[in-house]
Amino acid sequence: MHVLVAGATGYLGRFLCAEYARRGHHVTALVRDSRRAKGVADLLIQAEATQPQSLGGVMDGIDLVVSALGITRQADGLGYQEVDYQANLNLLREAERAGVGRFAYIHVLNAEAMAGVPLVDAKAAFVAALQDSDMPETVIAPTGYFSDMGDILKMAQAGRVWLFGEGTQRLNPIHGADLASAVADATDAGQRWLDIGGPDVMTQDAIARAAFAALGTAPRVTYLPDAVRKAILAALPILPRRISGPARFFLTALGMDMVAPRYGTRHLAEDFRDGR
Structure with missing residues (x-):
């Protein structure tokens, strides 16, 4: 099968390839x-997806498109x-x-609950x-x-983790390699929709403490009233888009559980130890 991956140089895109x-x-x-993108894939095609004229013919002979294309934190003047x-x-x-036979797209969990967030x-x-x-x-x-x-x-490396509320919101983030495997399983099976998370459901507080444990330091966590998060969200529209855009997404997600069916074998605590 011939697979084209868009967004191939991002965190997930490399694992997908x-x-x-x-x-x-x-x-x-x-x-x-x-x-x-050296070493990312068998074949590299340089094109700008925001310019449709640059895409002519790039999918001839392709059986599956997997798009992880999207803005995260980069600032290049383009919007969501x-x-x-x-x-x-x-x-x-x-x-x-x-x-093309199938188009797969990486979305975000709980999108309906985050309506109004530009991303x-x-x-x-x-x-x-x-x-x-008809495609x-x-x-x-994914949860994150x-x-x-x-x-x-x-x-944690700087000495203190700041959380909103009591840090009780739960999530099960997933490693890129595990997510890539789940994506490939889903496309192989012709699955139309998949909510997916990692193997460990943790509170935000537990994640903070896992970070300190990976560093071998005593946990220092400060809990800010959730009203502070809401006040920041209300003020964000007056800030430049490159700041307000990702902040609105992450601050909104922090205010809810982000839990989906568990998948994978890689654990966040181990990833923290590897990345310390």
């Missing part, structure tokens, strides 16, 4: 800058509607033209377009990545 290659598939990585929605829509339209709204709009298409789809909604938890480890 490796997983499909491990399963014996021919992998093409769609990248903006081939200099950043331009990337998370429109760039993915451009990929979908080219996939339709080329007769989530853009992703949800693309999912709606994908589901309206067979697989939508994967181990890489997202790196901010907690950094706070």
Whole structure:
């Protein structure tokens, strides 16, 4: 099978390329800058998904498109509607033209509960377009990545972790390699939707304490009233988009449980020890 991975140089994209290659598939990585993508896949195609004219012919002969394309923290002047929605829509339209067999997209868990958050709204709009298409789809909604938890480890390294409320919100983030395996399982099975998380359901407080344990230091956790989180959210729209965009997503997600069916073998506490 010929698989094209969009967003191939991101945290998850690299694991997706490796997983499909491990399963014996021919992998093409769609990248903006081939200099950043050495060794990622069998074939690199440099194109800009926000510019549909650059995509002509790139999916000819492709059986499966897997898109992990989206804005996280990068600041290149583009917005969520331009990337998370429109760039993915451009990929979908080219996939339709080329007769691709299936389009898989990495979404986010609890999108309905986060309506009004620009990043989530853009992703949800693309999912709606994908589901309206005649293209067979697989939508994967993960709880969050181990890489997202790196901010907690950094706070612990600095000596103190700050949490909102009592730190009782629960989540089970997933390692990129485990998520890539779950994505490949889902596309192999023709599954239309998959909510997915890692093997360990932990409170935010437990994650903070796991970070200190990995460092071998005594836990120092400060709990801020949840009203502070809500006040920051209310003030974020006046800040530049490159700051307010990711902050609105992460602060909204921090206010709810992000728990999905458990999958994988990699544990966050071990990842903290490896990354300390």
